[in-house]
Amino acid sequence: MDIRTEPGDLLLRPVFMLDRGVFLSYAPYIRRILVGLAGTAQAAALVGPPLVETESILYPSVEWIEHPALRLPVFGIQNRRILLDRLFRFKPTVLHTFHPGMVPLAGWLSRQLQIPYVVTFHAEPAPLLKLDQHPCGAISLIAPSESIAERLEKKWPALKTRIRRIHVGAFVEDSCACFSRSGSVTSLIATHPLNKLKLFLPLLNAVRHLVLDGHELFVALMGTGSAEKSIRAHIRRLGLSSIVTVVPPIRPVRNILNGADIYLHLEDLGMFDAQLLEAMAVGLGVVGAPDKTSGLLQSRSDSAVWDGRDELSIYSSLKQVFSNKDGTRRDAMTAQDRLRSSFSVSEMIARLIETYLDAQRFYRGNCLLALEPSVNGTQASF
Numbered sequence: 001m002d003i004r005t006e007p008g009d010l011l012l013r014p015v016f017m018l019d020r021g022v023f024l025s026y027a028p029y030i031r032r033i034l035v036g037l038a039g040t041a042q043a044a045a046l047v048g049p050p051l052v053e054t055e056s057i058l059y060p061s062v063e064w065i066e067h068p069a070l071r072l073p074v075f076g077i078q079n080r081r082i083l084l085d086r087l088f089r090f091k092p093t094v095l096h097t098f099h100p101g102m103v104p105l106a107g108w109l110s111r112q113l114q115i116p117y118v119v120t121f122h123a124e125p126a127p128l129l130k131l132d133q134h135p136c137g138a139i140s141l142i143a144p145s146e147s148i149a150e151r152l153e154k155k156w157p158a159l160k161t162r163i164r165r166i167h168v169g170a171f172v173e174d175s176c177a178c179f180s181r182s183g184s185v186t187s188l189i190a191t192h193p194l195n196k197l198k199l200f201l202p203l204l205n206a207v208r209h210l211v212l213d214g215h216e217l218f219v220a221l222m223g224t225g226s227a228e229k230s231i232r233a234h235i236r237r238l239g240l241s242s243i244v245t246v247v248p249p250i251r252p253v254r255n256i257l258n259g260a261d262i263y264l265h266l267e268d269l270g271m272f273d274a275q276l277l278e279a280m281a282v283g284l285g286v287v288g289a290p291d292k293t294s295g296l297l298q299s300r301s302d303s304a305v306w307d308g309r310d311e312l313s314i315y316s317s318l319k320q321v322f323s324n325k326d327g328t329r330r331d332a333m334t335a336q337d338r339l340r341s342s343f344s345v346s347e348m349i350a351r352l353i354e355t356y357l358d359a360q361r362f363y364r365g366n367c368l369l370a371l372e373p374s375v376n377g378t379q380a381s382f
Helices: 020-037 073-090 103-113 146-155 157-162 197-212 228-237 253-257 274-282 311-323 325-342 345-366
Strands: 014-017 044-048 062-066 094-099 117-121 138-143 163-165 186-191 217-222 244-247 262-265 285-288
Touching: 014 020, 020 044, 020 274, 020 345, 044 073, 062 073, 073 103, 094 103, 094 345, 103 117, 117 146, 117 345, 138 146, 138 157, 138 345, 146 157, 146 163, 157 163, 186 253, 197 217, 197 228, 197 311, 217 253, 228 244, 253 274, 262 274, 274 285, 274 325, 285 311, 285 325, 311 325
Parallel strands: 014 044, 014 094, 044 062, 094 117, 117 138, 138 163, 186 217, 186 262, 217 244, 262 285
Antiparallel strands: none
């Protein structure tokens, strides 16, 4: 079976390949892409792992392909064969995967299906990942921020012309959540892995000092991790059990963010921070550590930046927030305006469609002649 269309006909039938990490971190972002493509693409499919909350990401017209279909490692070859057969029947025109999860599998499928694939990097590429050895493999590398684009250029200088800067699109609320409920207790929220007790100690100590100063506040730490038990114990030692609560991740996170005033950005994790983007989109005041990877915390005009290792720095930043609520709210609205102008969903969709079609054109013009005759599902080499 040949899935290719005629030379003058460019269909758009993308397949998105996601691992569990992308599902958990970027579900709203992926759903916006699927919804945005609904009126343009002839069809779309989603390849993903079993036991994920597909209702948070799937759109009714999107075909769901579970991979691996057989959940034991010994069935690796059979799972690839099943996936390839499903994709041959779907007839995709381009594959879109997200580093680091399914990049090698996408490269293999690209060769079997004779279609291009593109890769989005939400973080620095893995040291052993090699793309420049396959000039007709990954046609485009997508970076959501300048920092990540620079890292891609440094790792693969030969692929510089293939790197595309496409911002993650966000729906910005018309209202601003920050200090929108007069007279209520100020609520602060952080979404972060609970893996390092030392990251939370300065924050919790600063919160204790704010309480002793007479400020009324409530703090929610949303996450799980190996240090959760120690963090809970330290909260009890400080007498903050009624002030600070630890809860597991709740999805969609926007529903929770809408009820808060301040978002605490505790650390740059070296990957694009989708939760920070959502917090800014709903109009939370943002205070915390610098965010060089995402590029969202650009200046003090829309965030208060602290040194996360310094309790006094954290205390001073939060004190400023409490003493200047009107200014903090204005900063939150400024951040919303910046997202409307530079992180629109419509612009993201337009850039992605352009990337997919350019990839198909490049592949047809430069790659198909160099390949063997089209491979069908029974001839593929496993």
